Amino acid sequence: xxxxxxxxxxxxxxxxxxxxxxxxxxxxxxxxxxxxxxxxxxxxxxxxxxxxxxxxxxxxxxxxxxxxxxxxxxxxxxxxxxxxxxxxxxxxxxxxxxxxxxxxxxxxxx
Amino acid sequence: xxxxxxxxxxxxxxxxxxxxxxxxxxxxxxxxxxxxxxxxxxxxxxxxxxxxxxxxxxxxxxxxxxxxxxxxxxxxxxxxxxxxxxxxxxxxxxxxxxxxxxxxxxxxxxxxxxxxx
Numbered sequence: 270x271x272x273x274x275x276x277x278x279x280x281x282x283x284x285x286x287x288x289x290x291x292x293x294x295x296x297x298x299x300x301x302x303x304x305x306x307x308x309x310x311x312x313x314x315x316x317x318x319x320x321x322x323x324x325x326x327x328x329x330x331x332x333x334x335x336x337x338x339x340x341x342x343x344x345x346x347x348x349x350x351x352x353x354x355x356x357x358x359x360x361x362x363x364x365x366x367x368x369x370x371x372x373x374x375x376x377x378x379x
Numbered sequence: 380x381x382x383x384x385x386x387x388x389x390x391x392x393x394x395x396x397x398x399x400x401x402x403x404x405x406x407x408x409x410x411x412x413x414x415x416x417x418x419x420x421x422x423x424x425x426x427x428x429x430x431x432x433x434x435x436x437x438x439x440x441x442x443x444x445x446x447x448x449x450x451x452x453x454x455x456x457x458x459x460x461x462x463x464x465x466x467x468x469x470x471x472x473x474x475x476x477x478x479x480x481x482x483x484x485x486x487x488x489x490x491x492x493x494x495x496x
Contacts, residue, residue: 303481320482358424362481373423
C-alpha cells in the first residue's frame, strides 16, 4: 500500500485560508468515506482534526473543514492563526482493511 | 476521560526484539480497535497494524508481517506490540491509537525505541 500524496509544505499569512490536498486511489480515498486529518506539533502525538471526510470532533474549531472529490481529499483552514503552524497528515481506510497515511505537509504561518 | 498510556523508552541492539505496551482507560476496552503507528525521526506516520481487543484478531501491514505480533490482555485493558529482528531503521516513536470503525481518534503519548549497537 503506497502512501497518500500530500504537498511537502504550504504557507499562509494570519487570517488567510489554505488548502492541503491528499491524493490516493480508488482503493483508499476514492472507495471509502473514511478520510481523516491529523495535526501534529513538534514532540507531540497527532491530534484528530477531521474524520469521515468532513466531520469535526468536539473542540476542533470550525475554521477546519474537509472535503473529498474522487481520489483526492482536502483540508481547508480558514482564518489562519499562529497556533495552526504544525505538520498535517491525511489518513484513509483501504480495501485491504488497513490504514494508509499521507507523507505529511508542513504548514508555515508567515 | 479516554487515555492510552504507553510504556517507557527502550534501547535495543540490532537483532533484538522490543515489546511496547498500551494501557487503555476511560472507555470499554473491547469496543474499540487498537492500531500501532510509528514515526521515524523527522519522518511521517507509518501504519503497522491493528488488533481487535474483543477477539484478538489482527491485521498487519505487509511490510511488517512475520516480524510484528500484537496481543491483548483484557484483564488489564492492555495491548502489546512486539517487533523482532530490529535494525537501525526501526528507530522511531511507536504510537498506539484507537478506532471505533475505520477512523482513529485518540492516541497514546508514544514510545521511543532506539536501535543502536
